[in-house]
Amino acid sequence: MNTLPPHVRRARRPAHKELRLASIIEAARSLALHKGVREVTLTDIAAEAGLAKSAVLRYVETREEIFLRLTAEGWSQWATAVGQSLGDRTDGTVEELAELLCRTLVDQPLFCDLLAHVALNLERHVSMEAVLGYKLATLDALNDLTEICGRFLPELPQPAARELIGDLSLLAGALWQIATPPPALARLYAEEPKLAHMKVDLLPRLTTAARALATGLVTGGITA
Known part of the structure; x- marks a missing residue:
């Protein structure tokens, strides 16, 4: 049984992967609008999206x-x-x-x-x-x-x-x-x-x- 909360479980279906990628992109958008692109790190984006940094790297390079x-x-x-x-x-x-x-x-x-x-x-x-x-x-x-x-x-x-x-x-x-x-x-x-x-x-x-x-x-x- 998967005991991880839904927002940190690994997306496996294509539709779920698209949703996860969209959530990562939206997190980056929100942070960049607030702080400026230069100040936003991958760690910041992962935290905003409710993911581990390693999890984000499954969806983007x-x-x-x-x-x-x-x-x-x-x-x-x-x-x-x-x-x-x-x-x-x-x-x-x-x-x-x-x-x-x-x-x-x-x-x-x-x-x-x-x-x-x-x-x-x-x-x-x-x-x-x-x-x-x-x-x-x-x-x-x-x-x-x-x-x-x-x-x-x-x-x-x-x-x-x-x-x-x-x-x-x-x-x-x-x-x-x-x-x-x-x-x-x-x-x-x-x-x-x-x-x-x-x-x-x-x-x-x-x-x-x-x-x-x-x-x-x-x-x-x-x-x-």
Whole structure:
């Protein structure tokens, strides 16, 4: 007879395994939203999910794989949000597109945080199979976003739309880190007037850059 409590028993059926994996991913999501991706360890995730660390490693390779899965999810959610907002419109402006892309990015703070970590460490501590899965999921979302943006703004060629989306994802990741400094650094910015400008307001800064980039791509950008 199995005397272990249900939440720590090993999942054996496929459906149970999927539920267990989902609980691990949700634990990582909750912790990362609260503490920031950088501060969350695999031990933290295991404790939040009510599992031993060794049990978590039956479902994922590493902590980084969990966060890579969440990043792929973020790409999909970004594409969905943009598509739902733009619908079938074909009469958009550069300003509208830039503002919408940025707003839907900033609406996903965990995604913005994760974007800065992908190339830096997430892709470097998983198997090539995990990287491939992530890349293919991201490519699907990127293709959807490219098509949606090109339909909304016909004067933006697909290669240019792809460039815009890729560049914005990089900017969002970098700017999010600056816009959300750790408490000690935030206090320093608040207490030292000469450093106040270093605290970035994410949405306005990202939107300004997006408008400039989108305008440049429309007027003289990538066509092939």
